[in-house]
Amino acid sequence: MAEREKMLEVDHIRVEFGKKRHPFVAVDDVSFAIYKGETFGLVGESGSGKTTIGRAIIRANPLAAGEIRLDGQRISGRLTPAEDRQVTRDVQMIFQDPMDSLNERAKVGYIVAEGLYAPGRHYTEEQRREMVNKALSDVGLLPEFASRFPHEFSGGQRQRIGIARALILDPKFIVADEPISALDVSIRAQVLNLLARLQKERGLTYLFIAHDLSVVRFICDRIAVIHKGRIVELAESEQLFAHPLHPYTKALLSAIPQPDPIAERNKKLLVYDPACHHYEVDKPQWTEVEPGHFILANAPELDVYRRELQR
Ligand SMILES: Nc1ncnc2c1ncn2[C@@H]1O[C@H](COP(=O)(O)OP(=O)(O)OP(=O)(O)O)[C@@H](O)[C@H]1O
Numbered sequence: 548m549a550e551r552e553k554m555l556e557v558d559h560i561r562v563e564f565g566k567k568r569h570p571f572v573a574v575d576d577v578s579f580a581i582y583k584g585e586t587f588g589l590v591g592e593s594g595s596g597k598t599t600i601g602r603a604i605i606r607a608n609p610l611a612a613g614e615i616r617l618d619g620q621r622i623s624g625r626l627t628p629a630e631d632r633q634v635t636r637d638v639q640m641i642f643q644d645p646m647d648s649l650n651e652r653a654k655v656g657y658i659v660a661e662g663l664y665a666p667g668r669h670y671t672e673e674q675r676r677e678m679v680n681k682a683l684s685d686v687g688l689l690p691e692f693a694s695r696f697p698h699e700f701s702g703g704q705r706q707r708i709g710i711a712r713a714l715i716l717d718p719k720f721i722v723a724d725e726p727i728s729a730l731d732v733s734i735r736a737q738v739l740n741l742l743a744r745l746q747k748e749r750g751l752t753y754l755f756i757a758h759d760l761s762v763v764r765f766i767c768d769r770i771a772v773i774h775k776g777r778i779v780e781l782a783e784s785e786q787l788f789a790h791p792l793h794p795y796t797k798a799l800l801s802a803i804p805q806p807d808p809i810a811e812r813n814k815k816l817l818v819y820d821p822a823c824h825h826y827e828v829d830k831p832q833w834t835e836v837e838p839g840h841f842i843l844a845n846a847p848e849l850d851v852y853r854r855e856l857q858r
């Protein structure tokens with residue numbers, strides 16, 4: 548297979564909160580790369596550090612260690628004003644709750660246009676209006692909506708407003724942080740289809756954050772599983788579902804409801820116990836256990852996982 552081009556590289560990053568001397572480590576030694584045009588899933592339970600990673604990528608969380616690169620250029624740490632403008636343009640985020648993330652007192656037109664008012668960007672009133680109209684129609688909303696307020700819209704429409712806002716500067720890379728979790732089940736597919744269409748038309752690359760593996764299974768090319776601030780396993784989606792290795796991944800998979808009622812009734816729910824690892828002596832390392840399949844494991848565990856893959 549031809550070498551794929553990397554869009555985003557997250558390289559040994561660490562994010563800390565709280566006191567400098569006794570920080571809470573929310574993200575610890577996390578590394579992954581996302582290829583151009585790919586949808587990359589990041590899955591883990593509440594509080595595992597998914598949003599923290601997304602916010603580190605959009606530069607809302609500073610890094611305590613490591614580096615993030617977009618298209619080979621460092622985007623973490625200190626940037627020049629020109630670099631800063633470019634990254635703000637190239638990297639955008641879509642949020643979980645369209646209710647919380649939209650400014651209730653601003654009209655939709657302003658919310659969508661906000662990125663156009665940043666320092667160093669010079670658009671005429673007329674250009675801004677045209678760009679807002681285009682962004683709205685790209686996400687399936689009417690240009691007239693620009694003069695209304697967010698509370699006049701349904702959840703699905705509000706999420707479309709959030710997407711229009713992210714798209715207006717024509718980004719390359721989008722962090723979609725649980726973009727459908729807060730929506731009614733009946734409109735989730737519409738928003739997913741919209742994201743897929745936009746990706747195809749514009750060659751976008753996505754980091755798609757979710758709680759639950761079943762959501763990402765069919766939309767992500769590859770999936771990383773995160774537990775307590777560390778990624779424990781990463782593989783192509785099919786491979787992760789067919790041959791999960793890490794006990795935490797297995798536990799997440801066992802929690803997915805089965806469509807077959809008999810299988811559902813007989814299934815065993817696996818519980819993950821971090822004490823199963825015995826990392827006191829032999830520390831775990833991030834290792835490629837087979838091509839494209841990475842796992843956090845120590846040497847004895849790797850032996851077990853390799854044998855498991857040979858079976
Ligand atoms: N600004 C902050 N200050 C202090 N602690 C924070 C901050 N942001 C996140 N945390 C902590 O970091 C950890 C990871 O939080 P994060 O929001 O990244 O989790 P998440 O995986 O996105 O969870 P959820 O699925 O609930 O959205 C949590 O323990 C959280 O309390």
Ligand SMILES: [Mg+2]
Nearest residue numbers: 597598599724
């Ligand atoms: Mg989150």
